[in-house]
Amino acid sequence: MDAKPCIDSLTVKSSHVLPPDTNSHGTLFGGRLMAYIDDVAAIAAVRHCRKPVVTASTDSVDFLQPVQEGDTICVEAFVTYTHNTSMEVFVKATTENLLSGDRKVCTTAFLSMVAVDDNNQPSNVPGVYPETEEEQWLHDGAKRRHEYRKERRKESKELAEKFGTKLPWKRNR
Template sequence: MAGKPCINSLAVKTSHVLPPDTNNHGTLFGGKLMAYIDDVAAIAAVRHARKPVVTASTDSVDFLAPVKEGDSVCVEAFVTWTHNTSMEVFVKAVTEDLLTGDRKVCTTAFLTFVAVDDDGKPVSVSEAHPESAQEKQLHESAPERAAERKKRRGRSKEMAAAFGTAYPWNETE
């Protein structure tokens, strides 16, 4: 499969932060921003794979600055690295005070998506080819993040097995 430049998957969404989008502090709900992140990252993954995708993981979402009511938030995402059927997507969100023009990176995250066929089975994806210095930096450091994800997933499976589906206070021995 021929490789594709990372930039070809770029997806961007800008939203105006209105009162229903905010919490009691007058800032954007974190969950609302996380939904924007997943949506834009999925679009980037589909653009790269040209197949349906499913979210496999979301690495830590770091909220670096508040997004205030009246601001805009611009979420940018692109595929940084691929491995067989999976794609790592880098996401950056920038908040802008529309009255002053002050802009800040408010959030960064990495998500992993898997391309699937019509039956929901994983399918191969093309390699991602970095071109810019930032793309190369993210691409080169991606295998380390993938290894950490694999470890974290193993720990999550162990925890799920240990805790099971019953609430501990409802169990009888």
């Protein structure tokens, strides 16, 4: 498989923020923004590998700016790094007040997507290479983030084993 440039996977989605998309503060529901983030990340990953993908993890999503009702939200994503069957996807969301033209980055996130075959088993993906200074900066930090995700996943598995499926309010007496 030949490596591909980051730009080949670029995905952009814009949406008008309407009343059903907002909370009692008149701002976009965080969960709605997270759904947009997962959607564009998946599209970017499929564009890169041309295979079905599943979301393996989402790094922290920090809400930096509120997205007001009536604004637009623009979510951009592209693959920054690959490792065998997984892809790191960088996502940036920008809010825009259409009347003033004021734009602000409201969140950034990294997602790990895994390509799967017809049996839903992990499948190899092509490499990716950066072409711009910004892409190179993201690519340079990707191995460190990949290792961090592996450690975090190990901790998550330990938590799942420790707490299992028992209900926390039902105690053995």
